[in-house]
Amino acid sequence: MKKINILAFFFAFVLILASCEDTNENLVGYRGAAVVPEISDINPAFYTSDLANSFVAFKVALPEGENVDAAELQVTYKGQTTVLQQISSFPAEINIPATDVLQALSISENDVEIGDSFLVHVVTKSGELSSRSLAAMKILVTCEFNSELTTGAYSAVSSDWESAGDVTITADPEDPFKLYVDGFAEVDGLVSNGNKLQISIDPYSFKMTGVATVIADDVAPWDLPYTGFSYEPIGGLYNSCDGSFDLQIKITVDQGTFGTYNFTLTRK
Structure with missing residues (x-):
């Protein structure tokens, strides 16, 4: 669990x-x-x-x-x-x-x-x-990279992290390979602090990395004493044909790490 x-x-x-x-x-x-x-x-x-x-x-x-x-x-x-x-x-x-x-x-x-x-x-x-x-x-x-396939409403599912819900992806206005994901905290049943998760797509391999981001200040809805709930994309591939993302995300809190879990983001 x-x-x-x-x-x-x-x-x-x-x-x-x-x-x-x-x-x-x-x-x-x-x-x-x-x-x-x-x-x-x-x-x-x-x-x-x-x-x-x-x-x-x-x-x-x-x-x-x-x-x-x-x-x-x-x-x-x-x-x-x-x-x-x-x-x-x-x-x-x-x-x-x-x-x-x-x-x-x-x-x-x-x-x-x-x-x-x-x-x-x-x-x-x-x-x-x-x-x-x-x-x-x-x-x-x-397929060739199409920036129009990387943004909008997505369904986020992780069977091993036992979570599923909707997120929204927007692109950096200066760099279409730099994306921001909003909604992961709510997918986990937590209260978002407003921070968005940053994902970068390598234009030469479509591999993905990202920046460790605290997306919820605590996990109070879980009735656990953890703070600084953070997501960090550490690998995965972007599918340029259908706009889907297969992400590996490291999940941590100030007190330790939950480990790394697989997430699939699919366009709605």
Whole structure:
């Protein structure tokens, strides 16, 4: 129950996958010998429905002291895998236009739908063992950002925090990616102090963060002696197609933390 789970642990939200794989050619005795490249600084991290003008960019590096004999980018889409380009040296700055992916896969824009995804691999090879390390990132095809879908009346639901109700979202007049949510205190059955929760959408990944905000001075309606009831968005993703928000919110009071809970905000 949310009124007594004061020391719950919070969850971590992770979008990027990095792993190590062995091919069928690997000898069992050489497993674990592959070099695992590191992907960082992904910006942007998705393609939009305007594929002709979409790209993703990121950096690839090898662990300090490691070397490889060859490296290449591969892409997988609906079970089909092909080589995108060679990587001649590390660290490398990678830019992949969606049009390059379509050409490599011999498909057209009409073959790709919103919600599809491409899996881009960074493959390295060392020696004659044919062992390979594999770092990968999933590139989602989503809608272009539309500021009109980020404001208005929303339904806020959290099954694990056991709350549901209506909130209102407004945008900063100078920055459409900075939003303010009003009504969370009332959703929890508390008396609002007038503060609105600030949420920021990263325009290059649609990930969300925010500012810890005291939205109720106390929890008197719960008949508990807690003060400084605060919400802090610490992760989540904005859906640019339907305007919904999947948020992870850390909930605290002056006396401690309730933990982190998942909230879904859906346009009404």
